[in-house]
Amino acid sequence: MIEVEGLTKRYGDKVAVDRLTFSVRPGVVTGFLGPNGAGKSTTMRMILGLDHPTEGDVRIDGTHYDRLKDPLTYVGALLDAKAVHGGRSAYHHLLCLAQSNGIPRRRVAEVLDTVGLTAVARKKTKGFSLGMGQRLGIAAALLGDPRILMFDEPVNGLDPEGIHWIRTLMKSLAAQGRTVFVSSHLMSEMALTAEHLVVIGQGRLLADLSMSDFIRQNSRSYVRLRSPQRERLLDVLHQAGITVVEAGGGALEVEGGKAEQIGELAARNGLVLHELSPQQASLEEAFMRLTAGAVEYHAHTGQDAEPQDWGAGWKEA
Numbered sequence: 148m149i150e151v152e153g154l155t156k157r158y159g160d161k162v163a164v165d166r167l168t169f170s171v172r173p174g175v176v177t178g179f180l181g182p183n184g185a186g187k188s189t190t191m192r193m194i195l196g197l198d199h200p201t202e203g204d205v206r207i208d209g210t211h212y213d214r215l216k217d218p219l220t221y222v223g224a225l226l227d228a229k230a231v232h233g234g235r236s237a238y239h240h241l242l243c244l245a246q247s248n249g250i251p252r253r254r255v256a257e258v259l260d261t262v263g264l265t266a267v268a269r270k271k272t273k274g275f276s277l278g279m280g281q282r283l284g285i286a287a288a289l290l291g292d293p294r295i296l297m298f299d300e301p302v303n304g305l306d307p308e309g310i311h312w313i314r315t316l317m318k319s320l321a322a323q324g325r326t327v328f329v330s331s332h333l334m335s336e337m338a339l340t341a342e343h344l345v346v347i348g349q350g351r352l353l354a355d356l357s358m359s360d361f362i363r364q365n366s367r368s369y370v371r372l373r374s375p376q377r378e379r380l381l382d383v384l385h386q387a388g389i390t391v392v393e394a395g396g397g398a399l400e401v402e403g404g405k406a407e408q409i410g411e412l413a414a415r416n417g418l419v420l421h422e423l424s425p426q427q428a429s430l431e432e433a434f435m436r437l438t439a440g441a442v443e444y445h446a447h448t449g450q451d452a453e454p455q456d457w458g459a460g461w462k463e464a
C-alpha cells in the first residue's frame with residue numbers, strides 16, 4: 148500500500164505537484180495517468196524519498212521510505228532505465244545492488260531469469276538495447292522481492308514484443324498480491340494494463356477510480372445516421388420517441404440507440420439510409436476532456452500521430 152497525502156512539490160514558482168492525496172492498493176495494477184509535465188515522475192521520486200516534498204506526506208505500508216530498513220525489499224522501482232553504468236555486466240550490476248541491500252545472492256540469477264536476460268548476464272550493459280536496459284531495470288526492481296513496485300513510463304521506446312512482455316509482467320505481479328503503480332501519458336496503454344486509475348494534470352488530482360468506472364462514465368455510445376430523406380427520417384424518429392442530435396455534414400446521431408432498431412424502423416417506413424453505424428467515443432477523447440486545460444505541452448496531431456493507437460487500445464480493452 149502506498150499512501151500519499153497532501154503531497155506538494157514546488158520548484159521556485161513552479162508547482163510541479165499540487166496537494167495530491169491518493170492511495171495505491173495491492174492486488175491490482177494502478178495506472179498513474181497524466182499528460183507530459185503533469186507531475187508523475189516528481190510524485191514517484193517523492194514516494195521513493197529521492198525528492199523531498201515541499202509539503203505533505205508519503206507512507207509505504209505505513210512507514211516513511213527513509214525509515215525502511217533495506218528499502219529494496221519493500222519497494223522496487225524502475226525510474227530511468229538509462230541510469231545503469233555501462234562498464235559492469237548485468238550480473239555484477241545486480242550483485243552489487245543485492246549486496247548493499249542485504250539481498251541473498253541467489254536472487255540475482257532468479258531475477259535475470261524472470262526478465263529473460265540469463266543468456267547475456269555476463270555481457271557489459273553498455274552494449275544493451277533499450278529493451279534490454281529496461282529488462283535490467285526491472286530485474287533490479289524485482290531483486291528484493293518487494294511487495295510494492297513502481298514503474299515510470301516503462302513502455303516508452305519499446306517494441307511491441309517488449310511492451311507486451313511488460314504488461315503481462317505487471318499484471319502477474321499484481322495477481323501475486325503486490326502493489327503495482329505504473330505511470331503513462333497514454334490512455335491506450337493504461338486501458339490495456341490498469342484496473343485502477345489515478346489521473347493527474349498540472350500536479351493536481353483529476354480522477355481516482357476503477358478502469359471499469361472510467362469506461363462506463365466516459366464511453367459514450369451512439370448511432371450515426373445519414374439519409375437522403377433526412378427530414379422524413381427525423382419525423383419518423385421523432386414519432387418513435389427517439390431523440391436525435393445534428394452531427395454536422397448532414398449526419399444525425401442517436402444517443403444510446405441500437406442500430407438494428409433504427410434500421411428496422413427506417414425499413415418499415417421505406418426510408419433509404421446511406422449510413423447506419425454504431426459508434427463508441429474513444430477513451431482518448433475522455434482523457435483529453437478530463438485533462439483539457441491541464442496540458443502543458445500540446446502534442447502534434449498530424450495524420451501520422453496517435454489516434455490509431457488510441458483506437459486500437461480501446462478495441463482491445
Ligand code: ADP
Pocket residue numbers: 158161162163181182183184185186187188189190443
Ligand atoms: P511528468 O513525469 O508527469 O511528465 P514531471 O514530474 O517530470 O512530469 O514534471 C512536472 C513539472 O515539474 C514539469 O513542469 C517539469 O518541468 C517540472 N520539474 C520537474 N523536475 C524539476 C526540477 N528539478 N526543477 C524544476 N522544475 C522541474
Ligand code: MG
Pocket residue numbers: 187188189299300
Ligand atoms: Mg515523467
